Amino acid sequence: MSLNVMLALKFLKSGRNQTILIILGIAVGISILVFIGALIDGLQKDLIDGTVGNTPHIIIDPSQEKPTPQIQANDGTIYNRKTINTYRRTPTISGWKQDISLIEKNKGIITISPAVIGAGFISKGGINKSVVIRGLNINEGDKIYDITRRVIKGEGLSGSNNILIGSSLANDLDISINDIVNITTNNGNQDLYNIQGIFDLENEALNNSWIVMDIGRAQKFFNLDGNISTIELQVEDIFMATSIANNLKGQFKGYDIKSWQENNQQLLTALNSQSSSTLLIQVFVLIAVTLGIASVLAISVIQKSKQIGILKAMGIKTKNASSIFLLQGFILGFLGSLIGSGFGSFLTLIFVTFVKNEKNEPLFPIEISFNYILTVIIIATIATTLAAAFPARRSAKLDPIEVIRNG
Amino acid sequence: MDSLVKLSNITKEYGTKIKTKALDKINLEILEGEFLSIIGQSGSGKSTLLNIMGTLDRPTDGELLFKGSKISRLNDDALANFRNNNLGFVFQFHHLLPELSVLENVLIPAWITFEKKPTATIIDRAKELIVLVGVENRVNNKPNELSGGQRQRVAIARSLLNNPSLVLADEPTGNLDSDASDNIYELLRTINKELNTTFIIVTHDMHIAAKADRVIEIKDGEIVRDVSNRSKAEEEAFKEFSPKNCLYCKSL
Numbered sequence: 001m002s003l004n005v006m007l008a009l010k011f012l013k014s015g016r017n018q019t020i021l022i023i024l025g026i027a028v029g030i031s032i033l034v035f036i037g038a039l040i041d042g043l044q045k046d047l048i049d050g051t052v053g054n055t056p057h058i059i060i061d062p063s064q065e066k067p068t069p070q071i072q073a074n075d076g077t078i079y080n081r082k083t084i085n086t087y088r089r090t091p092t093i094s095g096w097k098q099d100i101s102l103i104e105k106n107k108g109i110i111t112i113s114p115a116v117i118g119a120g121f122i123s124k125g126g127i128n129k130s131v132v133i134r135g136l137n138i139n140e141g142d143k144i145y146d147i148t149r150r151v152i153k154g155e156g157l158s159g160s161n162n163i164l165i166g167s168s169l170a171n172d173l174d175i176s177i178n179d180i181v182n183i184t185t186n187n188g189n190q191d192l193y194n195i196q197g198i199f200d201l202e203n204e205a206l207n208n209s210w211i212v213m214d215i216g217r218a219q220k221f222f223n224l225d226g227n228i229s230t231i232e233l234q235v236e237d238i239f240m241a242t243s244i245a246n247n248l249k250g251q252f253k254g255y256d257i258k259s260w261q262e263n264n265q266q267l268l269t270a271l272n273s274q275s276s277s278t279l280l281i282q283v284f285v286l287i288a289v290t291l292g293i294a295s296v297l298a299i300s301v302i303q304k305s306k307q308i309g310i311l312k313a314m315g316i317k318t319k320n321a322s323s324i325f326l327l328q329g330f331i332l333g334f335l336g337s338l339i340g341s342g343f344g345s346f347l348t349l350i351f352v353t354f355v356k357n358e359k360n361e362p363l364f365p366i367e368i369s370f371n372y373i374l375t376v377i378i379i380a381t382i383a384t385t386l387a388a389a390f391p392a393r394r395s396a397k398l399d400p401i402e403v404i405r406n407g
Numbered sequence: 408m409d410s411l412v413k414l415s416n417i418t419k420e421y422g423t424k425i426k427t428k429a430l431d432k433i434n435l436e437i438l439e440g441e442f443l444s445i446i447g448q449s450g451s452g453k454s455t456l457l458n459i460m461g462t463l464d465r466p467t468d469g470e471l472l473f474k475g476s477k478i479s480r481l482n483d484d485a486l487a488n489f490r491n492n493n494l495g496f497v498f499q500f501h502h503l504l505p506e507l508s509v510l511e512n513v514l515i516p517a518w519i520t521f522e523k524k525p526t527a528t529i530i531d532r533a534k535e536l537i538v539l540v541g542v543e544n545r546v547n548n549k550p551n552e553l554s555g556g557q558r559q560r561v562a563i564a565r566s567l568l569n570n571p572s573l574v575l576a577d578e579p580t581g582n583l584d585s586d587a588s589d590n591i592y593e594l595l596r597t598i599n600k601e602l603n604t605t606f607i608i609v610t611h612d613m614h615i616a617a618k619a620d621r622v623i624e625i626k627d628g629e630i631v632r633d634v635s636n637r638s639k640a641e642e643e644a645f646k647e648f649s650p651k652n653c654l655y656c657k658s659l
């Protein structure tokens with residue numbers, strides 16, 4: 001053991017109560033950092049998961065047609081070409097099979113699901129309700145929407161004229177399994193369908209409006225002639241969605257490609273401001289901890305000025321005398337943040353164990369990240385060591401003659 | 408005998424506006440192996456002189472030589488190193504580290520030299536010194552568990568650990584009763600004889616001063632007497648410093 005380490009430890013040991021108190025103080029501060037960090041992280045992951053978990057991360061739509069150019073006739077009357085054309089179709093994707101094979105070449109994409117989306121209404125017993133008709137390849141679609149698992153009555157989709165409908169819609173129209181319902185599309189096609197299953201997507205808007213059928217059936221129903229409406233993707237790392245979307249934009253022209261981030265600006269802004277306020281809290285906690293250490297060590301350097309004076313008279317080098325206090329800062333900070341991380345993890349565990357929702361599940365999943373704790377320990381230890389720089393400087397400046405002369 | 412410490416025209420002034428001259432052009436040469444006493448009224452400049460010789464204080468003017476080399480111009484760390492290798496200190500208020508045991512306190516000079524835990528040989532030497540000063544039954548006690556005399560003995564053992572050529576002691580027995588202080592002086596004297604260590608001791612005690620090889624009396628920052636009693640018979644020397652002849656005592 002070197003001289004300065006020995007003395008730092010002896011000084012800490014001699015002021016045992018003070019040492020324990022300051023370590024506890026640091027520990028409390030650090031446990032708050034760890035707890036808040038884990039809580040906010042879990043909350044944000046849960047929010048993002050709730051937002052993008054069972055939705056597409058990137059949506060590829062055909063470009064919306066531009067407003068039709070206006071034509072001015074010789075007599076000055078302005079005509080829209082639209083008024084000349086009788087019927088204007090919603091744009092569709094015709095070369096989607098090729099598109100998908102090109103999309104597959106991009107890295108980071110885990111699901112590619114072609115879909116037909118159209119509006120219509122469902123009729124039963126004289127009541128009409130407007131619905132969103134989703135034609136899906138159920139194998140691919142399930143990877144995004146997880147519908148089959150969330151069928152609460154009946155069974156999963158098996159093609160032909162079978163459909164799945166949302167639970168609220170089924171309730172409103174008093175529909176049960178194997179009922180036959182009449183569905184009309186907004187372009188006037190009409191057909192009868194068999195209710196094969198009722199799903200609950202834990203989202204009232206979807207439960208109230210979605211009708212899911214096989215994609216081939218939907219193409220025919222909407223007279224799409226083999227075209228589809230949209231391609232929906234899920235990516236491996238949701239935060240890569242925008243950059244993957246940007247790559248796709250470079251590869252495909254004439255499409256409207258959007259990542260979930262672009263469609264959830266508000267959520268992201270909210271999350272960002274939450275993160276910044278969390279950071280602010282953490283920084284202030286850290287500052288409080290650092291100031292605490294600095295003041296304790298500033299007092300300690302005064303308490304120990306006699307000892308430092310004696311050591312200097314006996315020939316201790318200035319840098320060794322100063323490092324006694326830097327080391328104390330380091331030891332206090334390291335022990336404090338180590339204990340604090342333990343505290344914080346324990347607090348997090350208690351929160352996960354005892355704060356439950358009505359289903360007796362934790363409110364949201366919380367993970368204690370080893371990397372986060374390591375970062376906290378490193379930053380806190382550096383901060384407290386730096387906090388000791390001021391008292392260390394004082395001890396460097398201390399002139400032994402003052403101590404010797406005044407006893 | 409060789410010259411150990413030489414002061415030429417050492418002056419020390421305190422204060423910037425109102426200047427106090429604590430030492431005024433002191434010239435003094437101390438020889439290796441001497442046992443020297445400094446006496447004088449309170450405020451006469453004894454401690455200032457001792458601290459300058461110990462390189463703890465810097466003179467305003469003049470030159471300090473140690474074994475013939477100028478040391479007053481060394482930087483702080485070089486001076487620290489010099490003190491650690493050559494000097495031992497015994498202060499009036501013993502100045503042990505309360506956090507350390509007796510043995511650890513005695514070992515400090517070696518810890519400072521090597522910057523790490525001293526070797527077994529040095530620890531043995533420390534224990535021998537502790538035996539020499541007679542506190543061997545208190546090796547692992549803390550200073551606050553010792554009497555004043557015992558603490559001062561520990562401080563003496565500590566001052567000797569690095570085999571210094573010069574030990575400086577500022578009223579080392581100022582706080583002790585006369586029996587205890589007699590014992591301490593006997594001890595210092597023994598060490599002086601056995602190890603040929605040079606001692607400079609500031610003291611109030613005329614009996615003690617009389618036992619020194621050489622007595623210097625300071626008044627208002629100047630040396631007013633420098634008596635060497637090596638040359639005289641023991642009795643005469645004592646007479647010289649008997650209260651009747653003592654300049655310092657008369658002014659009390």
Ligand SMILES: Nc1ncnc2c1ncn2[C@@H]1O[C@H](COP(=O)(O)OP(=O)(O)O)[C@@H](O)[C@H]1O
Nearest residue numbers: 421422427429448449450451452453454455456
């Ligand atoms: N730091 C200081 N500032 C101003 N004056 C001082 C200081 N230290 C000592 N003195 C003055 O120097 C003179 C000598 O002091 P000192 O050497 O301590 O005397 P002694 O040890 O003989 O009692 C005294 O007049 C004292 O007041």
Ligand SMILES: [Mg+2]
Nearest residue numbers: 453454455577
């Ligand atoms: Mg004095």
